[in-house]
Amino acid sequence: MYKHHSALGVALSLKPAAPVTLIRPQAAARAARFFSQRFPGRSLYAVKANPSPELIRTLWAAGITHFDVASIAEVRLVARTLPQAKLCFMHPVKAEEAIREAYFQHGVRTFSLDSMEELEKIVHATRGAEDLELCVRLRVSSEHSKLSLAAKFGCELADARELLQAARQAADALGICFHVGSQAMAPHAYTQAIERVRAAIVDASVTVDIVDVGGGFPSSYPGMEPPPLEHYFQAIHRAFESLPISYSAELWCEPGRALCAEYSSLVVRVERRRGNELYINDGAYGALFDAAHLDWRFPVQLLRAEANEADIEAFSFYGPTCDDMDHMAGPFMLPADIRAGDYIEIGMLGAYGAAMRTDFNGFGAETVCEVADEPMASLYREDDVPAPRVSNVVQLRG
Numbered sequence: 001m002y003k004h005h006s007a008l009g010v011a012l013s014l015k016p017a018a019p020v021t022l023i024r025p026q027a028a029a030r031a032a033r034f035f036s037q038r039f040p041g042r043s044l045y046a047v048k049a050n051p052s053p054e055l056i057r058t059l060w061a062a063g064i065t066h067f068d069v070a071s072i073a074e075v076r077l078v079a080r081t082l083p084q085a086k087l088c089f090m091h092p093v094k095a096e097e098a099i100r101e102a103y104f105q106h107g108v109r110t111f112s113l114d115s116m117e118e119l120e121k122i123v124h125a126t127r128g129a130e131d132l133e134l135c136v137r138l139r140v141s142s143e144h145s146k147l148s149l150a151a152k153f154g155c156e157l158a159d160a161r162e163l164l165q166a167a168r169q170a171a172d173a174l175g176i177c178f179h180v181g182s183q184a185m186a187p188h189a190y191t192q193a194i195e196r197v198r199a200a201i202v203d204a205s206v207t208v209d210i211v212d213v214g215g216g217f218p219s220s221y222p223g224m225e226p227p228p229l230e231h232y233f234q235a236i237h238r239a240f241e242s243l244p245i246s247y248s249a250e251l252w253c254e255p256g257r258a259l260c261a262e263y264s265s266l267v268v269r270v271e272r273r274r275g276n277e278l279y280i281n282d283g284a285y286g287a288l289f290d291a292a293h294l295d296w297r298f299p300v301q302l303l304r305a306e307a308n309e310a311d312i313e314a315f316s317f318y319g320p321t322c323d324d325m326d327h328m329a330g331p332f333m334l335p336a337d338i339r340a341g342d343y344i345e346i347g348m349l350g351a352y353g354a355a356m357r358t359d360f361n362g363f364g365a366e367t368v369c370e371v372a373d374e375p376m377a378s379l380y381r382e383d384d385v386p387a388p389r390v391s392n393v394v395q396l397r398g
């Protein structure tokens with residue numbers, strides 16, 4: 001792995017003909033310290049946001065000991081990378097073979113579910129194990145989030161009583177989890193969802209040991225600057241404290257985006273300019289799926305040695321494949337004199353960027369460089385975050 005001082009340094013010294021992924025382990029470590037020390041409970045990293053082993057090790061070293069995995073491949077990856085990590089299999093629709101392998105070969109005890117069929121599957125696959133932690137996924141609103149996760153998973157409140165009571169019978173520890181949708185722009189998203197948890201607990205009259213508020217914690221993008229994360233934590237803490245649960249119940253969260261968005265960015269080259277459309281060398285099939293398909297806006301900056309006095313204008317991008325869909329509307333704000341041969345840094349791509357890269361049309365190769373400069377935006381101010389801890393001890397439930 002090359003190490004460079006900055007994104008500009010990478011562009012000037014390598015003059016790369018293919019896109020380069022920049023990683024900033026220090027930014028991911030800062031986010032992990034923030035969550036592991038400021039969230040009023042336990043923070044699990046949602047691996048799907050970015051499954052890079054290097055990132056996973058960085059998060060571990062900064063205090064993240066629990067990982068939310070959603071497939072058997074993710075289970076194997078984290079088990080191989082961090083044999084001491086605790087894995088929680090939080091996909092509510094799993095293959096029976098995956099549950100069996102996770103339980104018997106990788107020591108996974110925590111599983112989520114949202115139906116009676118899945119409960120029966122878990123009990124069968126683990127041969128009636130008596131040490132299961134079962135989290136019932138409730139359907140909640142995604143109205144405060146930029147990306148809905150409300151349609152596919154989650155048990156309706158009306159069906160929760162039966163499922164919670166049955167899961168209570170099968171579980172050593174019973175949890176309730178939900179996901180408010182990704183990039184939740186208001187703390188209220190969580191308090192509203194926790195109200196639904198309250199209704200489910202009261203209706204089912206069961207003892208709940210874990211309340212897992214899921215992911216959805218935001219990062220900072222142009223036009224999507226969220227309130228401080230402390231506001232989310234305070235709102236969640238207050239709502240959790242008021243639930244009818246035992247004093248020893250645990251609060252969990254599963255951040256994906258918030259832990260890794262700042263971890264990486266991309267250096268691309270402009271291959272052609274046509275009006276205010278720039279043909280760049282990465283796109284919808286590379287690390288920019290969300291920019292193309294969800295019209296997500298990412299911060300951009302021109303990487304040129306000389307100072308630039310040109311006005312800033314709005315540009316759109318075309319990616320390198322031959323596909324019309326390989327188009328990113330932006331707008332991306334860049335100097336008006338930008339031209340072929342220039343390099344651009346596209347920021348905040350650590351979450352759901354690199355993870356979705358494909359080899360389509362032969363444009364999949366990825367060069368990775370570590371850089372020491374700051375990410376293009378950050379939710380974490382250095383003076384906010386306690387100093388790194390030296391060692392990392394796996395915390396056991398108690």
Ligand SMILES: *Cc1c(COP(=O)(O)O)cnc(C)c1O
Nearest residue numbers: 046182215216217254255256257
């Ligand atoms: C995707 C996902 C997450 C992470 O969501 P973010 O919005 O990236 O924080 C957490 N939990 C579950 C179950 C998920 O599916």
